Amino acid sequence: MPELPEVETVANGVNERVRGQRIVRVWTSGKPQTFKSPESEIAEVLTGATIEGVRRVGKSIVMDLGRGKKKQDLRSAQDDNFHGQFLVHLGMTGRLLVTPAEVPMAAHTHAVLSLADGREVRFVDPRRFGRLSVVTDEGGYAGPGVEPTTVGVEEFSGLFKGRKIAIKAALLNQSILHGVGNIYADESLFRAGIRPTKPAGKLTKAELAKLHKALQQVLAKAIKLGGSSVSDYVDAAGVKGFFQLEHKVYGRAGEVCKDCATALKKIVVGGRTTVYCPRCQK
DNA sequence: AGGTTGACCTGGACGC
DNA sequence: TGCGTCCAGGTCAACC
Numbered sequence: 001m002p003e004l005p006e007v008e009t010v011a012n013g014v015n016e017r018v019r020g021q022r023i024v025r026v027w028t029s030g031k032p033q034t035f036k037s038p039e040s041e042i043a044e045v046l047t048g049a050t051i052e053g054v055r056r057v058g059k060s061i062v063m064d065l066g067r068g069k070k071k072q073d074l075r076s077a078q079d080d081n082f083h084g085q086f087l088v089h090l091g092m093t094g095r096l097l098v099t100p101a102e103v104p105m106a107a108h109t110h111a112v113l114s115l116a117d118g119r120e121v122r123f124v125d126p127r128r129f130g131r132l133s134v135v136t137d138e139g140g141y142a143g144p145g146v147e148p149t150t151v152g153v154e155e156f157s158g159l160f161k162g163r164k165i166a167i168k169a170a171l172l173n174q175s176i177l178h179g180v181g182n183i184y185a186d187e188s189l190f191r192a193g194i195r196p197t198k199p200a201g202k203l204t205k206a207e208l209a210k211l212h213k214a215l216q217q218v219l220a221k222a223i224k225l226g227g228s229s230v231s232d233y234v235d236a237a238g239v240k241g242f243f244q245l246e247h248k249v250y251g252r253a254g255e256v257c258k259d260c261a262t263a264l265k266k267i268v269v270g271g272r273t274t275v276y277c278p279r280c281q282k
Numbered sequence: 283a284g285g286t287t288g289a290c291c292t293g294g295a296c297g298c
Numbered sequence: 299t300g301c302g303t304c305c306a307g308g309t310c311a312a313c314c
Contacts, residue, residue: 002308003307006307059308059309090307091291091307091309092308093291126291127291129290129291129292129309163284163285165286169285169286230306250307271287272308273305
């Protein structure tokens with residue numbers, strides 16, 4: 001489910017709760033497709049590491065890991081330049097929760113990180129589209145594309161130059177811009193007054209500027225409201241977001257436009273359900 | 283090479 | 299109540 005605002009909400013919530021904690025034990029479920037890195041490697045990188053912080057990169061949650069120096073430890077030399085990150089991609093139904101160890105394990109729990117203070121970080125994912133991995137490269141994980149919340153209008157506009165794909169499909173392509181998903185693609189296109197099927201390369205300079213502004217406003221407001229809770233999304237504390245109340249088109253197929261009362265249209269673009277207003281979006 | 287489609291999973295909603 | 303069908307916030311491999 002989760003797109004940029006939901007992933008950011010979860011990452012911030014987990015960060016507040018576990019920053020500075022040490023991971024003492026790791027359990028994984030053994031469901032092969034959940035693990036992008038071998039489970040043994042995940043356990044090795046995480047066990048004994050201290051959580052330096054948790055943040056969002058694209059649609060991934062990145063946990064930065066450190067290793068305290070131990071003078072007697074033969075590995076201390078390499079631990080000094082230890083670069084470890086734990087990456088959590090929530091897929092459609094993934095949840096990352098921080099709970100006391102005594103809370104019963106939910107069905108479809110695929111990983112549990114036991115913390116030194118007795119709490120646990122748990123990854124739960126019924127549909128198993130989520131992915132867990134570790135990165136130990138010095139540079140760390142930068143994500144597949146450009147960060148939409150901070151990109152300037154010039155760079156943003158340049159991303160779509162010469163592209164024949166529909167602007168909606170381009171917004172969803174994570175190697176172009178990372179973090180935008182189906183909800184915020186539709187919502188930002190509505191607010192910019194742009195038809196989702198318009199070829200990305202054919203947008204005028206003015207349209208690109210409008211879209212850039214609309215996207216950043218929509219994302220900022222959604223982050224402020226804790227994301228959109230459609231069906232089962234909750235943050236690290238199990239709390240729902242409120243941006244779904246602001247949706248103008250997403251999930252409103254069959255209803256009328258809130259601005260002009262024209263019937264909204266439902267089509268498929270880039271393989272995804274797309275809702276738009278045929279009058280407001282040219 | 284860029285663009286499009288289907289496969290991957292489970293569960294909830296809805297119709298009969 | 300129960301069964302079948304459809305749909306879902308995301309990727310990615312395999313095709314055209």
